Amino acid sequence: MKKQLPLIVVAVTAIIVMAVKFIDLGDFGAATIKELDTWSQVTYEFAFLLGAINLTRLHYGNVSKKRPKWVYSVIALIAMVAAAIITLVNGVKGDVTVFVVENIANRIDSAVYALLGFYVCSAAYRSFKLKNVEATLLLGAAVLLMLAQAPIGDAIFPGISKVGEWILSVPNSAGMRGIRLGAGIGAYAASIRVILGLERSWTGS
């Protein structure tokens, strides 16, 4: 039953949502969808709690078994507990909470994202070599778009930004539509497997 109940809940909910979408059930249908949306919001709140529990279990396991780089798990646990205590004591909009969020969490987030620029540059330098036709096309498009996206491109090659726009708008759109259609069909097939109970990996089995 522990494994079957989630499958039944998913199948029944999915059938209700699809029925309401494709069959005009009037006020009853609208009320049903609204109720399900509210449930969905509440479920998300619980998912956060579940996430915190899982994270604690994972890092506690790393520390207690002294797995490689377990010191980072200690830092993660301390940070998580400290943040939780500060928020509970000081409130979500409290001065200390806002200070911690703005001056520690946000700064770390910004710094990590900014570092990506350096890594991308280094990775491009080491790996972007004209080894074959495909690599040449990729490198050519990349250089052209880099120039097109920066004002210096138009200063060196007037009108290059328009060429960049065309590449993004025409060949790129064509490729993206294909990818989107493929992904959509894939998601549709995966959803049907979940509804029919054929795909059960999400239950942990």
Place this chain on the structure above:
Amino acid sequence: MDWEKLQHIDIRILYVIILVCLLIPMFKPIGLPIAISDATRQVYETIENLPDGSVIWVSHDTGPGNAPELNPMITALARQAFRKNCKIIATAFFNETVGPTLVYTHINEVAEEMGKEYGVDWINLGYRINADATMKLMVENIAEGALGVDWQGEPLDKFPIMQEVKSIRDDVDLLFVTTVGSPGYSDWMQYVAEPLNKPLTGGASLTMYSGLQHYIRSGQLKGFLGGLRGAAEYELLVGAPGKGCAGMDAQSLGHVTIIVFLILGNIGYFAAKKQRQQETY
């Protein structure tokens, strides 16, 4: 000459050169002219063509990492909207901690400058968990989706703007979304823009630009601001160059540095290959 070395320049040297190239324009701007793209012009014209006093829904769905790219878009949008006496309803569905503060700060800065009042001309509803479900609730009843309070927990009943704007379906004229992923344009299209036939426009980080082009071509997205470049172009159209334009010189030098290193790496690759062939024979 050992051409192999050209392929293996110490990465720390590369990092220092990039850093210097990004810093120079901050102290000594070059001021290169910025060409306006069709996608940016379409965003500007879509907003400009709204009747005065329209209601614009602004969702700043970003986190701290992408904020420097997207914040200037919000500032410029607020300027254009308030100039037309439009009302703004703001949300931030991506990041609970920083999104609501960012959208408040950037709209409030312009609002104070232009004499617009919080709660009368604009409001910030902040973050709500499960964006998809919240959007669907707000389509019929904004207060219900926002749980009856603004981003600071103040009851919505006390704000005059919320007496006029009750639902997205009946009272909102345009959606302006800046996003870095999920929730993204597909969510806004699926649950709000397409079912209600509301115009949707906005911007996103440059990394998302290529993935959204087909929405622009299909007309589902009324123009698009692509990254910092898009923000800079929009600032120019609005007539208030700001942080977007300021970052353009750094972007120019950054891109040129990467291209120079790509060329060096390839020269090293081919020269070393030729050298090896000659040594073999």
